[in-house]
Amino acid sequence: MTDQRQRHILCMKWGTKYGPEYVNRLYGMVRRHLGGDFNFVCLTDDANGIRPEVKCLPIPPLNLQLKPGQRDGAWKKLTTFEADLHGLRGTALFLDLDVVVVGSLDDFFTEPGDFLIIHDYPRFWRFGERIVGNSSVYRFELGAHADVLAYFRGHMEEVQKQYRNEQEFLSHFLHKQGKLRYWPAAWCPSFKYHGIPRWPTNYWRAPFVPPGARIVIFHGEVNPPDALIGKRNKRFAHIEPALWVADAWKS
Incomplete structure (x- = not known):
């Protein structure tokens, strides 16, 4: 088991899209769902209002x-x-600010693997082997994959032409090294794909927490505040209020 004195939760906040309340809520959720000691680190350009x-x-x-x-x-x-990330040492679990933690996080530090990430959610138009991970939740040893960043800095234009975003580049880079592994599928479900009842029952049934979920991922057109009030930023799409968010997403 990883030494609990060396466990870090990382998040990142820049610009104005997410306020300090997102960091504060994320800390509160982690504290409730992760046993033992840990360090919570926010990489940010503005620390105002953060607990x-x-x-x-x-x-x-x-x-x-x-x-x-x-x-x-x-x-x-x-x-x-x-x-050398500010002198931090040990195991880091990175969490996006807009995830909602609903179950124990302990196993995220003990699941075997050099680098673990969400297996990105399948879409019907994708063919072939699905390699890309969703970087809303990933775990790694601090300093162990410095070659990822070094390669990007040395080949920025080439990487941006070849890959749509950082998670595509990261996934393929570590896959080629045989280091890429995925979390168990049930742990990190998508709210959009797995937590909204099928049409037409979405008009009267409320969104739900998928069975076995530990961290619900909000990506695309729905974020936690919108889900809570039943707002979906997509034409002709409807959701009822996801009242479970109020119980989970709090400081």
């Missing part, structure tokens, strides 16, 4: 060569693979 239990550190510079109007977006996550 004192969270250690706020600057996001390492990515040095992405941006074109006019281009944003570095989620490519910033690659900076978690710095050879």
